[in-house]
Amino acid sequence: MSRPIAIIGGTGKEGLGLALRWAQAGETVIIGSRDAKRAQEAAEKIKQRTGSAAKVSGDTNSAACAATDLLVLTVPFEGHAELLTQLKPAIRPGSIVIDATVPLAASIGGRATRTLGVWQGSAAQQTAELLSKEVVVVAAFHNVSSELLNAEGLVDCDVIVCSDHAEAIPVVQALAAKIPGVRAINGGKLENARIVEQITALLIGMNIRHKAHSGIRITGLPDTAYKTSQS
Amino acid sequence: MSRPIAIIGGTGKEGLGLALRWAQAGETVIIGSRDAKRAQEAAEKIKQRTGSAAKVSGDTNSAACAATDLLVLTVPFEGHAELLTQLKPAIRPGSIVIDATVPLAASIGGRATRTLGVWQGSAAQQTAELLSKEVVVVAAFHNVSSELLNAEGLVDCDVIVCSDHAEAIPVVQALAAKIPGVRAINGGKLENARIVEQITALLIGMNIRHKAHSGIRITGLPDTAYKTSQS
Numbered sequence: 528m529s530r531p532i533a534i535i536g537g538t539g540k541e542g543l544g545l546a547l548r549w550a551q552a553g554e555t556v557i558i559g560s561r562d563a564k565r566a567q568e569a570a571e572k573i574k575q576r577t578g579s580a581a582k583v584s585g586d587t588n589s590a591a592c593a594a595t596d597l598l599v600l601t602v603p604f605e606g607h608a609e610l611l612t613q614l615k616p617a618i619r620p621g622s623i624v625i626d627a628t629v630p631l632a633a634s635i636g637g638r639a640t641r642t643l644g645v646w647q648g649s650a651a652q653q654t655a656e657l658l659s660k661e662v663v664v665v666a667a668f669h670n671v672s673s674e675l676l677n678a679e680g681l682v683d684c685d686v687i688v689c690s691d692h693a694e695a696i697p698v699v700q701a702l703a704a705k706i707p708g709v710r711a712i713n714g715g716k717l718e719n720a721r722i723v724e725q726i727t728a729l730l731i732g733m734n735i736r737h738k739a740h741s742g743i744r745i746t747g748l749p750d751t752a753y754k755t756s757q758s
Numbered sequence: 759m760s761r762p763i764a765i766i767g768g769t770g771k772e773g774l775g776l777a778l779r780w781a782q783a784g785e786t787v788i789i790g791s792r793d794a795k796r797a798q799e800a801a802e803k804i805k806q807r808t809g810s811a812a813k814v815s816g817d818t819n820s821a822a823c824a825a826t827d828l829l830v831l832t833v834p835f836e837g838h839a840e841l842l843t844q845l846k847p848a849i850r851p852g853s854i855v856i857d858a859t860v861p862l863a864a865s866i867g868g869r870a871t872r873t874l875g876v877w878q879g880s881a882a883q884q885t886a887e888l889l890s891k892e893v894v895v896v897a898a899f900h901n902v903s904s905e906l907l908n909a910e911g912l913v914d915c916d917v918i919v920c921s922d923h924a925e926a927i928p929v930v931q932a933l934a935a936k937i938p939g940v941r942a943i944n945g946g947k948l949e950n951a952r953i954v955e956q957i958t959a960l961l962i963g964m965n966i967r968h969k970a971h972s973g974i975r976i977t978g979l980p981d982t983a984y985k986t987s988q989s
Contacts, residue, residue, distance in 0.1 A: 597963070640946065672978065683977040687960070715871065715963045722953075722960045729918070729953045732946045733979060741978040746914040747903065748970045 540542025559591030566580030684742025777908025912939030915973025
């Protein structure tokens with residue numbers, strides 16, 4: 528995968544963790560932020576951890592969108608719709624937009640163990656509605672602990688990938704499989720993102736109950752269903 | 759656990775599978791059905807598989823409710839509310855009612871990969887609303903493949919147990935842990951059942967896509983969070 532990965536809202540914990548793991552895997556990563564300087568500082572921190580050869584840079588969210596056609600959204604739900612509306616002109620037609628947003632009730636001052644009902648069904652479906660029809664929306668990475676991403680070692684979690692664009696699913700599975708320990712699984716249509724997003728709220732409850740960083744694994748599928756760094 | 763387990767709607771695949779596993783674990787099981795004869799035939803089949811020493815009998819749903827205070831609901835969602843309303847007088851105050859119902863859209867002729875919105879939030883919360891306040895409703899067993907329960911060998915799946923009655927959660931965890939391979943996890947309040955129920959629809963989609971019998975595991979929790987037959 529030679530094209531750069533732009534992480535929109537990439538200075539948050541989840542975005543930073545993904546940036547770190549992909550930088551470690553040799554990918555070219557652009558961290559996007561409202562503030563270019565903050566993005567550049569985040570890129571510097573990742574270089575400090577990964578080595579100066581790491582291909583990580585920082586820029587504004589809109590410059591990051593304009594620079595590639597592979598975008599990952601890691602933004603809090605409270606800013607999700609507004610940011611997408613702002614970025615829409617900067618997103619190239621044909622781009623893959625990977626949405627990791629979880630509509631936690633914490634976005635409006637509620638609990639992180641509850642989700643908000645999104646009219647379209649899920650945050651990812653809201654993204655699909657807000658952006659151009661020529662953008663390929665994929666939902667993924669909701670259930671991966673940002674703590675584990677930012678730590679060393681294997682990430683003991685499966686990534687469930689949902690999209691109405693079947694051809695984009697293996698692309699995102701390959702991206703997920705670059706994170707050591709992760710197995711990426713086809714989760715079907717984008718409408719299923721509503722379930723995958725909500726699983727995060729369930730895991731957050733378990734994390735609070737047990738002071739842990741939980742994840743999920745899907746069992747019982749044939750080996751070919753799981754994309755890993757070995758497959 | 760000496761008290762009998764009554765499985766309401768126990769002649770369906772999920773109910774039969776649970777009955778089989780608990781009979782194999784030496785538990786006393788009463789299979790409930792609308793039709794006592796069908797329930798008795800189902801009990802006979804389980805005895806044939808488990809050995810004549812198995813403590814399994816069959817009866818009407820209401821007789822099964824009256825016979826014990828530990829009930830498991832494995833009924834299709836289309837009959838869920840009506841059946842509970844009928845059974846309400848037969849259910850003893852203080853009973854634990856374990857609801858495994860998933861509100862699949864298939865109940866109204868839709869897809870098994872989609873769920874219906876239940877006004878109360880989940881099938882289990884509907885149960886809590888329909889039954890007496892003196893009944894303890896627990897949601898569990900939604901994600902366990904009936905195919906795996908009815909087969910031999912380990913069931914590669916965690917059971918997430920949700921209830922507003924914290925004291926009932928370990929009781930149901932212990933029951934789940936009698937199924938070899940299963941780990942039972944506290945899933946928090948009953949309101950979380952909406953997430954656990956929906957996971958089943960996601961798994962059904964994966965089963966269709968891969969001709970498989972999938973399940974889930976929660977990773978990253980401390981050992982004490984997982985109740986197993988060894989713990």
